[in-house]
Amino acid sequence: MQFHHEGYVSGEPRVLEAAGYGIDRAAELPEEMDVLIVGSGPAGMIAAAQLSKFPSLNVRMIERRGGRLELGQADGVQARSVESFNAFGFAERIIAEAYRITEMAIWNPNPDNRDEIIRTGRTLDDEGGTISEFPHLIVNQARVLDYFAEVALRSPGRIKPDYGWEFQTLTVHEEGDYPVEVKLIGSAGEQAGVERTVRAKYVVGCDGASSRVRKAMGRKLEGDAANHAWGVMDVIAKTDFPDWRLKATIHSKNGSILHIPREGGHLARIYVDLGEVPLDDNHAVRSTPIEEVIRRANEILSPYTLDVHHVAWSSVYEVGHRVTDKFDDVDDESRTPRVFITGDACHTHSAKAGQGMNVSMQDGWNIAWKLGFVLEGRSPASLLHTYSGERHEIAQNLIDFDKQWSSMMAKKPEEFESPDALERFYEDTFEFPAGFMTQYKPSVLTAGDEHQELATGFPIGKRFKSAKTIKRGDNNPVHLGHLHEADGRWRIYVFADPAAPGADSPAQRFGDWLGENPASPVVKYTPAGGDDDAWFDSKVIYQTDYTQVEFGDVPKVFWPEVGPWKVNCWEKVFANGLGNDIFDTRGILRDGAVVVVRPDQYVAAVMPLDATDEFAAFFDGVFTLQG
Amino acid sequence: MQFHHEGYVSGEPRVLEAAGYGIDRAAELPEEMDVLIVGSGPAGMIAAAQLSKFPSLNVRMIERRGGRLELGQADGVQARSVESFNAFGFAERIIAEAYRITEMAIWNPNPDNRDEIIRTGRTLDDEGGTISEFPHLIVNQARVLDYFAEVALRSPGRIKPDYGWEFQTLTVHEEGDYPVEVKLIGSAGEQAGVERTVRAKYVVGCDGASSRVRKAMGRKLEGDAANHAWGVMDVIAKTDFPDWRLKATIHSKNGSILHIPREGGHLARIYVDLGEVPLDDNHAVRSTPIEEVIRRANEILSPYTLDVHHVAWSSVYEVGHRVTDKFDDVDDESRTPRVFITGDACHTHSAKAGQGMNVSMQDGWNIAWKLGFVLEGRSPASLLHTYSGERHEIAQNLIDFDKQWSSMMAKKPEEFESPDALERFYEDTFEFPAGFMTQYKPSVLTAGDEHQELATGFPIGKRFKSAKTIKRGDNNPVHLGHLHEADGRWRIYVFADPAAPGADSPAQRFGDWLGENPASPVVKYTPAGGDDDAWFDSKVIYQTDYTQVEFGDVPKVFWPEVGPWKVNCWEKVFANGLGNDIFDTRGILRDGAVVVVRPDQYVAAVMPLDATDEFAAFFDGVFTLQG
Numbered sequence A, B: 001m002q003f004h005h006e007g008y009v010s011g012e013p014r015v016l017e018a019a020g021y022g023i024d025r026a027a028e029l030p031e032e033m034d035v036l037i038v039g040s041g042p043a044g045m046i047a048a049a050q051l052s053k054f055p056s057l058n059v060r061m062i063e064r065r066g067g068r069l070e071l072g073q074a075d076g077v078q079a080r081s082v083e084s085f086n087a088f089g090f091a092e093r094i095i096a097e098a099y100r101i102t103e104m105a106i107w108n109p110n111p112d113n114r115d116e117i118i119r120t121g122r123t124l125d126d127e128g129g130t131i132s133e134f135p136h137l138i139v140n141q142a143r144v145l146d147y148f149a150e151v152a153l154r155s156p157g158r159i160k161p162d163y164g165w166e167f168q169t170l171t172v173h174e175e176g177d178y179p180v181e182v183k184l185i186g187s188a189g190e191q192a193g194v195e196r197t198v199r200a201k202y203v204v205g206c207d208g209a210s211s212r213v214r215k216a217m218g219r220k221l222e223g224d225a226a227n228h229a230w231g232v233m234d235v236i237a238k239t240d241f242p243d244w245r246l247k248a249t250i251h252s253k254n255g256s257i258l259h260i261p262r263e264g265g266h267l268a269r270i271y272v273d274l275g276e277v278p279l280d281d282n283h284a285v286r287s288t289p290i291e292e293v294i295r296r297a298n299e300i301l302s303p304y305t306l307d308v309h310h311v312a313w314s315s316v317y318e319v320g321h322r323v324t325d326k327f328d329d330v331d332d333e334s335r336t337p338r339v340f341i342t343g344d345a346c347h348t349h350s351a352k353a354g355q356g357m358n359v360s361m362q363d364g365w366n367i368a369w370k371l372g373f374v375l376e377g378r379s380p381a382s383l384l385h386t387y388s389g390e391r392h393e394i395a396q397n398l399i400d401f402d403k404q405w406s407s408m409m410a411k412k413p414e415e416f417e418s419p420d421a422l423e424r425f426y427e428d429t430f431e432f433p434a435g436f437m438t439q440y441k442p443s444v445l446t447a448g449d450e451h452q453e454l455a456t457g458f459p460i461g462k463r464f465k466s467a468k469t470i471k472r473g474d475n476n477p478v479h480l481g482h483l484h485e486a487d488g489r490w491r492i493y494v495f496a497d498p499a500a501p502g503a504d505s506p507a508q509r510f511g512d513w514l515g516e517n518p519a520s521p522v523v524k525y526t527p528a529g530g531d532d533d534a535w536f537d538s539k540v541i542y543q544t545d546y547t548q549v550e551f552g553d554v555p556k557v558f559w560p561e562v563g564p565w566k567v568n569c570w571e572k573v574f575a576n577g578l579g580n581d582i583f584d585t586r587g588i589l590r591d592g593a594v595v596v597v598r599p600d601q602y603v604a605a606v607m608p609l610d611a612t613d614e615f616a617a618f619f620d621g622v623f624t625l626q627g
């Protein structure tokens, strides 16, 4: 955590100084705003947290509910989401309070007595942490939202949800500074029933599966005709089921359960499979009483019993695999999109793979930084086309995967080719539910893979997979990727050739070019008057042992002067040492390489150290010169 | 973190439900109270945080200042303190914001040019984490206090400092329920100048080096006649000194510096040695101007320069090695002590070894749980004699060590026998400044070492050194010691013999005895009506692989029913597995052993599994039967 450079921070350093619209944020929803976020679920909250780092923009988030979410909904948090929480500064706190999945138990009918279940297997979740150094967590969606709300409020923009406002509909006008006209109605509190019209430059629909923003755009969720239904309950119970505190998939002759222990050591969530919902069901399944869900759970768990002492939350969760054909309001690129949908508003999938909240957050993060860039004038408006371009494909892949997953989970034990087929499938595809399979295709934001072999451990289009290195300065072993905060900056990682710092070498020349040449994006686009690293965070990693690296020898771009007192930043120089060799861990050739990473942590490009033209050209496609 | 068992917690789980005096805590300082803590420094704050876990007691903490500490004072946080922060639930948060020391640089005059300094060595701080899995941190004392204040406020007793009250003096009366009469005067805010008399059962003086509580008790700090003075400054500066972000000891022909980088990446604290203060100085040294301190720093750092751009805090810190002869108000054990002093009020030492804040916290924790026990009637009042008994010796040892340390640091380079003598000394004695040398002597709280060989890795009298094991239940690898919260409970760790759970074996028999036999302290002392683990947290650790352990087979005391819904607690059964063998790591003989740990994490006893009489006798010395 870096702070104090703008003045001594005596209190909580996680509270950043207010700026722009954050300084005297209007309590009332204004008439006009830059961005209106509709809905404060995971997608809306992450978008607000990200946009609060762009305080020059007036961003508001309305929410139909009268206050914070208290209970229920999703609880599965993938490692990729925890990595994202880290970028927003609250990973360590939510980890400390969440349940951590390290193992899943598999239960099936006892072949000797099919009336009873027995444990037939266990699979380790990300054994040895090869997929991620972050854990796989289970925690109430409400807590995830709380933490993001805190980030939004503590960031310079001081964004707070406007509770009690319901989106009704919108019209996109051809002209005007605020072309999107939005009709709202008060849904709680003093404004209940009050109708209002507001105008925004952009609207982001984060309003869940029955999204009105989606309807207003004229898009539809398409896919499965029928839904699959689950009786879901968060319960405190007395039970002799031995794996009460383990994630477990349970198949019995009486049906199946997905069992998820919850944070705090006592609560568990039980998903009782209620099967495919007939097309003519008309949501009748939703009135399945909780007693019936508990009765079925007991049947499935036999010979064990489940004596529910307290139901904290329950619901019948009915969902199908569906996706809209596009996530914005334009069918081609003839005009700038003005309205976007994210999360459940544009894709839904079964509860089993625990994807909903996680993918929704990545949608919200993706659109948020892009809106920040376009509205601040860092990038052309055309950048906004990449949102639907990138996220639609991911949603489609996910649904394909999820279908496969769900059908595996729904299979009767006797239908599998081999007894460990489920276990095997789970292990083979583990990267997917952990959230790391996303790989963006080449676009203005993602370079081609011509130079991929320079750094095979940083696949272009996938998220930057962190590794340990030594932070010269304090000589602490650190995870390089964990320093990537969600502050809207691009990261430029210069992995140096073997020469010592200071010697004339490709890395030294690249560093000097980066900091000084008028063609360098850092020089060309960084606004005058602020810090030299305001928009680009450039870091160098040497192959030599950290004891061989002195700051006086590194190019100035890696030791810039920052803050009102113009003192050096000592956090951008890294090196091998104390058993850490990131070149080895991430397959970086010893000739060195430049790795470019987007604000949302995806690898945008890998280039050789002498490819300054190519490097400049890449950024010329993303940034625009300030007016 | 365990929660939800008393009801569904939708918000921050770190906020515990209010109870007792916490439910409607009076805003005004009352006339009478159980405990009055004087001073809200590290010693007072930890005492308040601990006593807030005993909400049936009316505890107040007065503080002369009008509000929270904002700047300055100590900043070195030993691993033992971080371990303690973990017990109070905020380690992960303070670690995330603190500076972490992993290495110290050593600078000396360049033998070829004695006008300039050069780096002559580096020492790794706790290389490989052999001393502790917790880091050595640097963070503003104000933040440490903030976190403890938060714990005190979020714990059931809801204790908040009463700012703006200054302690004047006290009288201990022979009789009455509240025998200590205390005179206060308002020192800030509305009550400034107002005199008040309050009465308490016990008073804890945490009022720093010029303690009035100490004076009121008639005790004196004795020791060095003279003080050593340091010009201390927290600065933001531009410098070419290469180790600006490393802890460094710098000796030059112009004097010496202890350099401490601070949290946030930019600030550093520089201690400029101002030497021994003449006896007739009359605090003249304290008026050394900051310009002079900066000038000297520049002289010492030559050939490097230090261009101070901002001074966040500075002070001349003048201190000697001193200790009072006893830490309570009785000279023998003929009556119960009523007044205690902690921290700087009873011992002071040089700033160099960075001990002040750390030892003070251990004092505060020690007296706090004991007062909780005595006032709640868990223990006889005689327990309070152990406070001075235990902590006085520690303070004396510390001062002896600190003198040696300080004189090493003050030595001129040419005075050392060998060039790496300082480095060597630093490494050899590292456990001391890390806070782990404390070892309590046999007493009512610390058994003899007759059975030490059963568990050599848990030295009796030292703090329980954690190790990894598998928590059966969720099958997570966990650090056993990190589950020890500062909740006032004793821990009973039953390390089982090799038999499988359920088989008739010493561990099984001990477990059954512990949970069921009328002579067992758990049965005898645990108050009726509450949870079976309310006062004793009993855990079992099996040698077998965790996959061989099922809850149905373990003695009930390790799978108790808790909370209003009487559901099982699944967090007390552990086993080897996934590469973790705590028997191996901590030298526990395969026949098993019982390890008893006090509420403040010190090992009280090691016993064989069949020593039920001895075990019962130990606790009969600590607990009293409820009236």
Ligand SMILES: Cc1cc2nc3c(=O)[nH]c(=O)nc-3n(C[C@H](O)[C@H](O)[C@H](O)COP(=O)(O)OP(=O)(O)OC[C@H]3O[C@@H](n4cnc5c(N)ncnc54)[C@H](O)[C@@H]3O)c2cc1C
Residues within 6 Å of the ligand: A038, A039, A040, A041, A042, A043, A044, A062, A063, A064, A065, A072, A073, A074, A075, A076, A141, A165, A166, A167, A168, A206, A207, A208, A209, A211, A212, A232, A315, A317, A342, A343, A344, A345, A350, A351, A352, A354, A355, A356, A357, A360
């Ligand atoms: C009852 C329920 C149970 C669920 N159970 C599970 C589960 O068991 N497992 C699982 O993996 N996933 C579950 N989900 C899905 C999971 O919660 C979602 O995938 C995830 O929350 C998607 O995030 P989102 O931000 O896209 O939408 P949501 O979290 O749905 O957030 C949408 C927000 O928009 C608000 N809103 C809606 N319409 C308007 C409007 N017109 N104006 C203003 N605000 C509006 C809503 O109040 C809500 O706060 C459940 C969802 C629901 C609703």
Ligand SMILES: Cc1cc2nc3c(=O)[nH]c(=O)nc-3n(C[C@H](O)[C@H](O)[C@H](O)COP(=O)(O)OP(=O)(O)OC[C@H]3O[C@@H](n4cnc5c(N)ncnc54)[C@H](O)[C@@H]3O)c2cc1C
Residues within 6 Å of the ligand: B038, B039, B040, B041, B042, B043, B044, B062, B063, B064, B065, B072, B073, B074, B075, B076, B141, B165, B166, B167, B168, B206, B207, B208, B209, B211, B212, B232, B315, B317, B342, B343, B344, B345, B350, B351, B352, B354, B355, B356, B357, B360
């Ligand atoms: C100015 C200063 C600089 C220091 N610098 C360093 C340093 O550089 N390095 C280092 O290691 N240590 C330093 N110390 C020492 C370190 O802060 C202490 O060792 C540590 O704080 C001891 O904790 P404590 O709780 O015993 O006492 P303190 O932290 O001193 O707390 C005592 C508290 O009691 C309050 N108080 C005092 N008298 C009364 C009264 N009559 N009534 C009510 N309240 C009262 C005080 O306001 C204070 O809040 C410094 C101390 C001071 C005062």
